[in-house]
Amino acid sequence: MTTSRTRVLVATAVPAERDAVARALPGPGREVRLPGVSLHRAGESYDLLAAGVGPALAAASVSAALTAAALRGDPYGLVVSTGIAGGFAPAAPVGSLVLADEITAADLGAETADGFLPVTELGFGTVTHRPPESLVRETAAATGALTGVVLTVSTVTGTAARAAALRALHPRALAEAMEGFGVAEAAAAHGVPVLEIRAVSNPLGPRDRDAWRIGAALAALTTAFGKLTPVLESWNPHDR
Numbered sequence: 001m002t003t004s005r006t007r008v009l010v011a012t013a014v015p016a017e018r019d020a021v022a023r024a025l026p027g028p029g030r031e032v033r034l035p036g037v038s039l040h041r042a043g044e045s046y047d048l049l050a051a052g053v054g055p056a057l058a059a060a061s062v063s064a065a066l067t068a069a070a071l072r073g074d075p076y077g078l079v080v081s082t083g084i085a086g087g088f089a090p091a092a093p094v095g096s097l098v099l100a101d102e103i104t105a106a107d108l109g110a111e112t113a114d115g116f117l118p119v120t121e122l123g124f125g126t127v128t129h130r131p132p133e134s135l136v137r138e139t140a141a142a143t144g145a146l147t148g149v150v151l152t153v154s155t156v157t158g159t160a161a162r163a164a165a166l167r168a169l170h171p172r173a174l175a176e177a178m179e180g181f182g183v184a185e186a187a188a189a190h191g192v193p194v195l196e197i198r199a200v201s202n203p204l205g206p207r208d209r210d211a212w213r214i215g216a217a218l219a220a221l222t223t224a225f226g227k228l229t230p231v232l233e234s235w236n237p238h239d240r
């Protein structure tokens with residue numbers, strides 16, 4: 001019997017998040033330049049990509065990397081969206097890890113007099129992607145991450161009222177970030193499963209940039225990937 005390694009594409013927003021993941025992986029890594037994106041290759045299995053801030057740029061960057069790998073005949077078996085996030089208090093405190101069992105676009109739709117309508121209710125597309133259940137289960141067990149909905153927004157929440165409105169619309173939401181849904185859309189277009197795991201750097205509510213604990217969140221991300229890589233390497237993609 002032959003076993004084939006799963007190649008994993010890890011997408012962060014910014015280089016500082018990418019480097020936090022790289023610190024958990026073996027070797028110095030090397031840069032691989034592709035049309036439109038540059039990858040940090042760590043070992044045989046991991047390509048790390050600082051894909052940019054926001055769902056559109058993240059989707060475009062991840063799509064470029066997925067297409068290049070497919071054309072090379074060495075496609076990825078999994079895409080991981082990761083980085084820091086804002087957490088809904090008290091469910092996801094600063095310093096905690098959150099893992100998405102649903103990756104949901106929180107503001108993709110239409111505002112109406114009766115409230116927000118997701119694009120699906122307008123007859124278009126999708127607003128939620130679901131990572132493989134077995135991978136979510138195994139990742140939560142290995143990392144201790146809180147599991148729930150992780151929202152993707154284009155505008156960072158900056159008031160208590162907006163945080164409350166989002167939680168009212170998405171009662172299982174633990175956190176928000178700005179790339180997961182874009183990464184998941186790109187992965188889905190290529191038929192590749194997706195995972196989203198994040199470290200909470202700030203509480204969601206009134207904007208207070210000084211309260212962001214970015215260093216602690218990046219350290220938590222490194223620790224999480226140290227525990228996550230054995231799971232990714234033993235996970236069977238056919239066991240959804």
Ligand SMILES: O=C(O)c1cccc(C(=O)CC[C@H]2O[C@@H](n3cnc4c(=O)[nH]cnc43)[C@H](O)[C@@H]2O)c1
Pocket residue numbers: 013014016017052053054083084085086087153155156157176177178179201202203204214
């Ligand atoms: O300034 C730095 O040193 C630094 C280091 C690492 C990351 C950053 C970012 O600003 C990352 C932006 C990225 O983080 C996500 N994020 C974090 N908190 C929130 C939030 O409350 N609401 C939405 N997104 C959040 C998001 O994915 C951004 O792309 C800076």
